[in-house]
Amino acid sequence: MTRGDLDMGYADMGYELDRRQLLRGAAAVAAGTVAAGALPAGAAYAHGTSADLVIHNGRVLVLDERFRTAEAVAIRGGRVLAVGRARDVRRLVGRRTQVLDAGGGTVLPGINDSHVHLNALGLNFPPFSYGVDTATIDELVAVVRTAVEAASVPGSWIRGQGWNDNRLPRPPRRTDLDPVSGDHPVVLTDFSFHAMAVNTAALRLAGITRDTVPPPGGVIEKDADGEPTGVLRETAQGLVRAVVPAFTADEVARSIDAGVTLLHAQGITSVTDPGITLATLGLYADKVRAGTLGVRVSALLSGGTAPQQLRDVLAAYRPLRGIDPRVLRVAGVKLFADGIPTAAKTAWLHEPYLDGTNGSLVIDGTTVAEQVANLHEMIRVAVRAGFQVGTHATGDATIDAVVAGYLKAMGRDWRRADLRHYVIHADLTPRATLRTMARHDIGANMNATIKYLLGRTLDPVLGPARTDYQWPYRSALDLGVRVTSASDAPVTYPNWLQGVMAAALREGMVFGGAGGGVAGEAERITVPEALATYTRTPAWQDHAGGWKGTLAEGMVADVCVVGGDVLGVDPHELVNLPVTTTVVGGRVVYERSAGPVATTEAAAGHERGAACLRAGKCCCRLADELRA
Ligand SMILES: [Zn+2]
Ligand SMILES: [Zn+2]
Incomplete structure (x- = not known):
């Protein structure tokens, strides 16, 4: 796909709304009802109507409550004009209609990835950071050489990640990096985040010499002559981290475009970016005004870990003006309540880990009671301001504390307020709590792809029963929880x-x-149930079920076409199916060129993810670190 695809003007996407329409749209978003412009049934086939785009020769999954399927879909003015039998939809093909052959594949509503750190995603990939998980030092050096050649700013930092000295014969040294790095300081973090390798320029900027005393718990590796090799372990990494500049606003803005390109290639048309700063919100708003934000973004503002932090954020926040809420909308705030239940053992559990230790809340406070009180106060402050609250909570004790806080803050009026709070991750939500969540429309935002990465690796940490239960999709759906x-x-x-x-x-x-x-x-859940967790239900979570998340008539024309029969294949094969076309607001933003599915980048991404989960670095924390 070309750079030009990112420069889509929303005027071309059916977003040329006048003020009245905009307000109507906003009201519809708020009410979660059918948005302005929905078509009355049958109107599609009125004499002389022709579609802008028709997608045919595929199995169309409307993904509505009735799980309707169809043979073709017609799009006009950025909306679904008709969905039905091929011979009916064909009547809407006019002289200027673009006709897209789905090649016998599956046509789905655009995918809604409801927890993506979009503002950090692109920073993981070149030119912002380079993967250096190579088998040899020569290969690693070649990657650094490529990065240096691609760098446009003299003396800029070259960042890399993922080297693994279980795979390499030895850690990379500055003497490997110096010959190719010119005047660029180089910092390469290893796969476990416990070590980094830097070049001489980076050592110099950090002021590290043969005489530098490492901080407690840190190691500055030295060669036989007593000179630093460039390998820094544990806390000694902080000496270099302190001098690596944060990415500039311009870099983050460009990385968001790169992230959107990556999402389009996955058929993703909507995301929630959780825990963003007001500055990042500004970057998104600028893109919307310029007509260059290629996915729909629901933002959760970062609420910090103390009530005063949240109050400060809310005091500084100004509602977005002149921006179509269907493209960018502040949905609410994100709170951060505990860690993760991996080998890092930072999730807070009712029953300790197998080794007898336990995690804790990460909310400010000197006692558990104080932390819980502060958590509940933060939820109350957000809810009183009319915000949806999404809280990172993975351990069962944390989840129970969060849900109790939601119930307290929602009060008796919760149905009218309809804020649709949710638990982010929700790994170990007890069954009784799932029941409570179902009764109060509290959603569970789960992570099947992380489940895939972890597999049974947590058996020695959590024990087999909790490992099996982690992300209880079946239980949650059976008890009536809205699962995304x-x-x-x-x-x-x-x-x-x-x-x-x-x-x-x-x-x-x-x-x-x-x-x-x-x-x-x-x-286990069924494939159709899983598809709903990526389409219809996150639209509900976004208060947008009336205009996105299904391919029913009148809905916004966000479409993902998969080259293969999603419902028919052995589920093991799903991962090998390519996304072939992505449509946002009626406009094709991605078309796959012929050739095999590019799985190497995905595989590398997964290896990194698995490693970082083991290091306990993951979730929303990782994104913060990448930005810092
Ligand atoms: Zn998280
Ligand atoms: Zn996260």
């Missing part, structure tokens, strides 16, 4: 087909010879 799925990219690669596969099979990826096998047969 999300990649948490850049934690995993945003490959929703892999998520559908994992939700249906509960099979883990084999990573370093471990992790495979089924984890939680009882929590």
Whole structure:
């Protein structure tokens, strides 16, 4: 796909709304009802009507509550004009209609990845950061040489990640990097985040010499002559981190475009970017005004970890003006309540980890009671301001504290307020809590792709029962919880087909010879159910079920075409199906060129994700670190 695809003007996408329409649209978004412009049934075939785009020769999954299927879909003015039998839809093909052959594949509503750190996603990839998980030092050096050649600013930092000294014969040294790095400082973090390799320029900028005393818990590796080799371990990495500049606003803005390109190639047309700063919100707003934001973004503002932080954010926040809420909307705030239940053991559990330790809340406070009180106060402040709240909570004790806070803050009036709070990750939500969530329309935002990465690797940490139960999709759906799925990219690669596969099979990826096998047969869901967690239900979560998330007539024309029969194939094969076309607001933003599915980038992304989960670095934290 070309750069030009990003420069889509929303005027071309059916977004040329006058003020009245805009207000009507906003009201419809708020009410979650059918948006302005929905077509009355039958109007599509009125004499002389022709479509802008017709997609045929595929199985169309409307993904509405009735799970309607169809043979073709017609699009006009950025909306679904008709969906039905091929011979009926064909009547809408006029002289200027673009006709797209789905090649016998599957036509779905555009995918909604409901938890993606879009503002950090692109920063994981060149030119912002280079993958250096190579088998040899020579290959690693070649990557650095490429990065240096591509760098446009003299003396700019070259960043890389993923080297693995289990795979390499030894860690990379400055003497490897210096010959190719010119005046560019180079910093390469290893796969585990426990070590980094830097060149001489970086050592110099960090002021590290043969005489530097490492901070407690840190190692500055030295050669036989006592000179630093460039390898820094544990806390010694902080000496260099302190001098690596944060990405500039311009770099982040460009990385968002790169991230959107990557999402389009996955058929993703809507995302929630959780926990953004007001500055990042400004970047998104600028893109919308310039007509260059290629996906629909629901933003959760970062609420911090203390009530005063949240109050400060809300005091500084100004509602967006003159921006179509269907393209960019502040949905609410994101709170961060605990860690993750991996080997890092930072999720807060009712029953400790197998080794007897436990995680904790990460909310400010000197006692658990104080932390819970602060968490509940933050939820109350957000809810009183009329915000939806999404809270990162993975351990069962944390989830219970969060849901209790939601109930308290929602009060008796919750149905009218209709804020649709949710638990982000929701790994170990107890069954009783799922029941409470279902009764109060509290959603669960789960991570099938992370389940795939973890497989059975947590058996020695959580024990087999909790490992099986982690992300209880089946239980949650059976109890009536609104379940959404999300990649948490850049934690995993945003490959929703892999998520559908994992939700249906509960099979883990084999990573370093471990992790495979089924984890939680009882929590399997069907492929159609999994598809709803990526389309219709996140639209509900976005208060947008009336205008996106299904391919019914009148809905916005966000479409994902998959080259293969999503419902018919063995679920193991889902991950091998290519996304062939992506349409946003009626406009084709991605078309796959012929050739094999590009899985190498995805595989590399997953390996990195698995490694970072093991290091306990993941979730929303990773994104923050990438930005810092
Ligand atoms: Zn998280
Ligand atoms: Zn996250």
